[in-house]
Amino acid sequence: MKVKSLNKILKQEPAVNLLTQALRKKRLSHAYLFTGPKGVGKETTAWAFLFHLFCEKDKENPCGECRACKKIEKEIHPDIYILFPEKREITIGQIREVIDFLKYRPLEAEYKVILVKEAEKMNPEAGNALLKSLEEPPFYAIFILLTENFSKLLPTIVSRSQIVRFRTIPKGVIKEFLKKNFLFEEEVADTLAEVSFGSIGKAITIAEKGILEELNSFVKAGFSKSPLKKFKVAERLSFLSLQDLDDFFYLLTLWVWRSYLKHKIDYPYPRAFPEEIFEGDPYSAIKTIYEVKTALDSYVNPELSFYYLLNLLHTS
Numbered sequence: 001m002k003v004k005s006l007n008k009i010l011k012q013e014p015a016v017n018l019l020t021q022a023l024r025k026k027r028l029s030h031a032y033l034f035t036g037p038k039g040v041g042k043e044t045t046a047w048a049f050l051f052h053l054f055c056e057k058d059k060e061n062p063c064g065e066c067r068a069c070k071k072i073e074k075e076i077h078p079d080i081y082i083l084f085p086e087k088r089e090i091t092i093g094q095i096r097e098v099i100d101f102l103k104y105r106p107l108e109a110e111y112k113v114i115l116v117k118e119a120e121k122m123n124p125e126a127g128n129a130l131l132k133s134l135e136e137p138p139f140y141a142i143f144i145l146l147t148e149n150f151s152k153l154l155p156t157i158v159s160r161s162q163i164v165r166f167r168t169i170p171k172g173v174i175k176e177f178l179k180k181n182f183l184f185e186e187e188v189a190d191t192l193a194e195v196s197f198g199s200i201g202k203a204i205t206i207a208e209k210g211i212l213e214e215l216n217s218f219v220k221a222g223f224s225k226s227p228l229k230k231f232k233v234a235e236r237l238s239f240l241s242l243q244d245l246d247d248f249f250y251l252l253t254l255w256v257w258r259s260y261l262k263h264k265i266d267y268p269y270p271r272a273f274p275e276e277i278f279e280g281d282p283y284s285a286i287k288t289i290y291e292v293k294t295a296l297d298s299y300v301n302p303e304l305s306f307y308y309l310l311n312l313l314h315t316s
C-alpha cells in the first residue's frame with residue numbers, strides 16, 4: 001500500500017512543505033530532483049505527491065478510491081511513466097521512449113509525470129537527451145528525478161530542476177515506527193533502527209525479510225560443532241535473492257565489526273545481535289566476506305561458499 005498523503009511522510013518536513021506549497025499555489029516546477037540517502041522516503045514521497053496531483057476527488061487529501069488513485073496505487077496510470085535503469089544504466093533509447101510519451105497531451109489527468117528512479121544511472125547520452133526535453137518541456141510535463149547522489153548528474157540537469165532534499169531519519173523515530181507498525185520488541189526495534197543508519201527503507205526490508213534472524217542462525221551454526229547444522233543454514237541461505245543477500249552480507253559485516261569494537265573497547269553491542277561474538281581479525285574476515293559476495297555474483301556454488309564462511313567464523 002502506498003502512502004497517499006504528503007502529511008503522512010515521516011520526518012521530511014522541508015521536502016513535504018516545499019511540495020505542499022507548490023500544490024497549494026499551483027506553482028509546479030517542470031522538474032523536481034529528490035536527493036538524499038537510500039531508504040529515507042524519496043520514492044514514497046514521489047508517489048504521495050502523485051496522489052495529490054491526480055486524485056479526482058480531493059487534491060488536498062487524496063481519497064485513495066477514485067479511478068486515478070486506484071491506478072496510481074497499481075502503478076498503471078497512463079499519464080505516469082516510470083523510468084529505471086535496465087541492467088546498469090538508463091540509456092538514450094529509454095529517454096526516446098519518454099520523449100514519445102510526452103508528445104501527446106495527458107489522457108486522464110492534468111499532467112504527465114515521468115518518475116526517474118536512480119537518475120544518476122543515466123549515461124551521458126541519455127542525460128543530454130533528457131536535458132533537451134527539460135529545456136523545452138510541454139506545459140503538462142513534470143519530471144521527478146530520484147537520486148542518492150546528485151553530483152553524478154549533469155550539472156545542467158541539476159540547474160533546471162527544483163532540488164528537494166531528504167535527510168536521514170533519527171534512530172528514535174525509526175525505532176518507534178518499527179514498534180508501532182511491526183509490533184517488534186524493544187530490543188529488536190532498537191537493533192534494526194541502529195543498523196539501518198537513518199534509512200527507514202533499509203530497516204523495513206531487513207525486518208520484513210527476516211535478515212536479522214538469518215544472521216542469528218548463521219552465527220549460531222558457525223559456532224556449533226555440527227556439520228549438519230551448518231549444511232542446513234548454508235542451504236537455506238542459497239535460496240535468498242541477490243537483494244536479500246546484499247542485506248545479509250551487510251549485517252554479517254556489521255556483526256564482525258561490532259564484535260571487534262565490543263571486544264576491544266567494550267563499545268555497546270546491538271541488543272538483538274547474536275550472543276556469540278566474533279573474536280578473529282575483523283579486517284581479514286571482512287575481506288573474505290567481500291570476496292565470497294563477489295564470487296557469488298560470478299555464479300560460484302552458493303552452498304559451498306556459505307559453508308566456507310561458516311567455518312571461518314570462529315577460527316580466523
Ligand SMILES: [Zn+2]
Nearest residue numbers: 055063066069
Ligand atoms: Zn482519489
